[in-house]
Amino acid sequence: MNIDYEYLSRIRRAVALYTNRKTSNILDGDFHSIHKGRSMEFDDLKEYNLGDDVHDIDWKSSSRMGTTLVRRYVTDRRHNVMFICDCGRKMLGDTPKGESKKELALMTFGTLAYITGRNGADFALAYPGSDNMSISIFKSGPEHLEALLYEYEKHVGDNGVVSLEDALKNVISVVHKKMIIVLISDMEGIASISGNVMRAVTSEHDLLAFGIEDAMLTGGNTFDNDLGKYEKRFLSFNDRLHKLELEERNMIYDIVSDNTKHSRVSIVGISSQSEIIDSSIVLFERYRHGNYGYIKTTV
Structure with a gap:
């Protein structure tokens, strides 16, 4: 397998730039998995x-x-961090800041896995593929990370038969060890996981999530990934449709906020690669202090 080390190089540069200003071991503190x-x-x-x-x-x-x-x-090496990353064509869209959701998901997973690995944890990756569920072994090191990034990159955008909720249930039924589980999906994906499933997970494991924010479909020029062209202006600039979209989005936020708060899950929203490290620290700090639920602005 020929591996392109572009992602790992970018991750190392980002972490190095950050640690020149300040540093933090995000795994310090109490977790079920330790x-x-x-x-x-x-x-x-x-x-x-x-x-x-x-x-x-x-x-x-x-x-x-x-x-x-x-x-x-x-x-000190007993943390097992399981990343569950979403796939599907919805991950080929953009964030409100114009960045690729796919690239942001890859860099969020890669950066956090790199940091947790440096802090003494083993990490694994699970994602719903086009045909079935993929779950890697727990391991650490740059070679392991790069291989996981390579595999995930190939499958982002594949619409599979396994939902994100089923992927989460599959992981806790197959992996028989305590874990820190980190979900990386868009807000609609997080909202698709029921409160009952979240509570079943958090009874034995730690559960944290990154909600990748979606660009609006109305209120500006919108490119349709499925059709491969821009949406007609009378639809994308329609005030009534824009209002309905905002109402739908707020409903999704309310579902996520309610489910995560009552299930002892912490979640942060993220729209840009520049937010990854600060948002990660905010997320883990909030979780350690029992600050559960969803907040839109993290840094």
Whole structure:
């Protein structure tokens, strides 16, 4: 398999630019998936990040490598982060900021997987393919991430027989370990998951979500992906249709807000690649403090 490393290079640059300003271990804090306590069995070394225990600094290795390194122990690697990413032709649309939903989904998954991997977690990817459900193994490292990005990129846009709700149910029935589950879909996809299913998931696992915002279909020039042409102006600029679309969108937001709040799920909306890292930190901080539900403005 020939792998194009474009995505991983972009992710590394984005994370490097961010960590020049500030840094955060988004996996710090309490999650269902973590094993309480600490084993004294040494695992490996990682670069020091703000918030790491200074008592874990390995001064000899740090001096030899010219950078501050901390010791990591076996139980520090017990997080298993499962990403469930949506597919379908709806993911070929744009966000309100004119960015591709497909590119934003890929970069959101890739960036967050890269950060969680650097912070000692193993990660896996699941998505509803055109014929069946795809679930990868839990692993870490850039090769694993790039392979998952490559596979997901090939299937974004495929309309499959498996819904996002069925994909979520499939994951928790097949994977027999505690997980931090991260959903990446548009708001309509998140709204399609019932509150009962969300509550069943959060009884055993941590559930967080990124809701990719959709561009409006009315109020401006609109390109129809299915027809391959721009919509007629008397439809796309129709005030009555625009009002109906806003009402429909608000109804979807209300469903998402209600279901996630009562199911102990935190969700943030996202419209641009420039928001990914800050939105990720906001999302995990909100979850750790029990701030469940949906907020539209995150950063």
